[in-house]
Amino acid sequence: MDFAERRAHAVEALAAEGVFDDDDHPLIGVLDRDEVGARIRELHDAFDGPGERLHTVAAKAATLVPVLRWFAEAGMGCEVASPGELAMALEAGFDPSRIVFDSPAKTPTELRHALELGANLNIDNVQELDRIDRLRTTVHGPGSTAEPGPGPASTPSTRAPSIGFRINPQTGSGGIEAMSTASHTSKFGVGLADPGAREMLVQAYAERPWLNQVHVHSGSQGMALDQIASGVAAVHDLAEEINARVGHRQVDRIDIGGGLPVNFTSEETDPTFHRYREAIEDAVPGLFDGRYTVTTEFGRSLLAKAGTIVARVEYVKHIGGRQVVITHAGAQVATRTAFAPESWPLRVSLHAPDGRFRGTTSAHDTRADGEPGSTPAPSLATDSATGPALRSDVAGPCCFSGDLLAQDVDLPAAEPGDLVAVHDTGAYYFSTPFSYNALPRPEVRGYEVGADGRVQWEPVRAAQSVGEILAESGGK
Ligand SMILES: Cc1ncc(COP(=O)(O)O)c(C=O)c1O
Incomplete structure (x- = not known):
């Protein structure tokens, strides 16, 4: 059926x-639970291969605790972007180490809570990094360290599974401007092509051995697969550059966000997660060679x-x-x-x-409707x-x-x-x-x-x- x-x-x-x-x-x-289950299976199959994966569901797509629980029971993680979504994810049973905390407007209290929990953190901007530097000296919890934030390479790494910057690859908007987050002036993340930004990022990672991830989410709905792929390629290049600078694989996780578009015009599921993986692999073959843990944050394509x-x-x-x-x-x-x-x-x-x-x-x-050259309406x-x-x-x-x-x-x-x-x-x-x-x-x-x-x-x-x-x- x-x-x-x-x-x-x-x-x-x-x-x-x-x-x-x-x-x-x-x-x-x-x-329809069977349809949700089929999409979850397809996602896992499509991303199969060497290296670890953390597939999260974007909570914003369905802020309903029992629905999030379906994903927790399927072994997935959860991407959250507010204290309410974080509370829902915890209530749904996600382990904090499988929760990814985004949001461009995290308060000090939210940051402290995420660090104490040991959730993954995508840092939106340099001011947020300053706050984390300070918090890491005082917070006691899985995401803390006794050492001051910025420090020598010997600083013990945080127990938070991953912390890193959200990058705006500035690769351009998709078909829906309001849903595009890779435009030159999007409010999200650090604009990679802005003057001095790349060097600032490489330096920030070099000074903080606990920064071990890069994140990109180019937009939701209306993004062509090759646009999404070029955003992923940009952060992969950045990760390689940081690792080359520090001389070892400090950045070992790449969070490629969500954004696979959904076809609202017929019953067909198109594009599929398999096509998405192919598009990314064509643009960034190195992403799936097993050296990086790949995190995803799909919402609409899992549930719509x-x-x-x-x-x-x-x-x-x-x-x-x-x-x-x-x-x-x-x-x-x-x-x-x-x-x-x-x-x-x-x-x-x-x-x-x-x-x-x-x-x-x-x-x-x-x-x-009777205009010249008219043909009958489709049946x-x-x-x-x-x-x-x-x-x-x-x-x-x-x-x-x-x-x-x-x-x-x-x-x-x-x-x-x-x-x-x-x-x-x-x-x-x-x-x-x-x-x-x-x-x-x-x-x-x-x-x-x-x-x-x-x-x-x-x-x-x-x-x-x-x-x-x-x-x-x-x-x-
Ligand atoms: C950071 C982030 N990740 C993931 C998503 C989920 O996107 P989608 O539902 O299009 O897969 C969004 C949506 O806005 C987002 O902002």
Whole structure:
């Protein structure tokens, strides 16, 4: 059974259970555990070979403790970028030595905590390095040393598994500027091509034998594989230069970040982790020769395809020649899509109230609207009962016009009580809600589907109640 079939079973099971009859919570986010497991296996297979690996999941992609626990149980690590994410990772059961702490704005308290825990640290800038130098003289814990920070090569190395700089390779932006972190002026890390930066870095490592890692993350979604690979090549070169300068292999870990893009336009998983590995290996053959421990920090590519938002259709209107399908899923669970729809297109399928599939959105062909040289609109994969496709918008409940999940798409005629399933939303969607209009965070569940189509649910997060919203809004 492939994941589209499993998703269909899940939608029907939710409908049969009456989940969408609850007026307080007519939407839910669900995650297919088998799909997540398949992505984890593919990642490990793709990076197989000599040398050690530390595959971490980027917590920001799914800030849900039970979901992070799936990754801990699979033997992975966790990349975190805030005290909340760090607390979630610890609660999910990750050993601190398998936690990587990023963030461009770490406070002294956060740095102290990470050093005491013995988590891996990616240093964002020179001011942060100064703080770590000072903290290392006082902190007592796995990440500490009795010796002053900067010191001779004989300084005992820290027990923290790895500490090093985040490097901005300044190799350029990808297709989504806001997600690109390798532009010349990105706020992250030390700009490698900036005047004096390279020499400053080599010197900083030479003076601190405990700096043993370099890190790069060129961006998320919209990055071409060769762009990601050229960022990795830049930090690999830097590691080789530092090691040549100090005369031994001080830098023995390279953290290559995440950022493998996800295909939101079809069911296909493309590009795969295997293609990613090939692209990196072509550009940096030395990375996988066994001399370096390679750390990864994938998020979206591990989780997106596994997730679906399912919501009830409340009303269906016809305005200006458009079918407007008003649902309960909008900017509060699909924030990026609502605010930047060109960069974050989503597919939505329409289901009958009992969960039966009726059709999936497809791009509306404007040439079919009677213009000269027009051709018929592409046909929809619908069942025969649904009739012709209508030019449609799928809208959410928020009070602004851009609150749309899909705009100007073809969809069969919908009715109140139907359901919509929003595909590929397992990362950065329902797990990363936006509290506009004080809409509640929806319930989240994991699921597995047996060979007989029976769906087994696992609770992940309860829906937020109005009382909880009131309490966190300063109410009584
Ligand atoms: C430092 C870092 N690592 C990893 C990730 C995860 O990226 P993705 O979900 O695209 O794999 C991000 C995302 O913003 C990041 O900033």
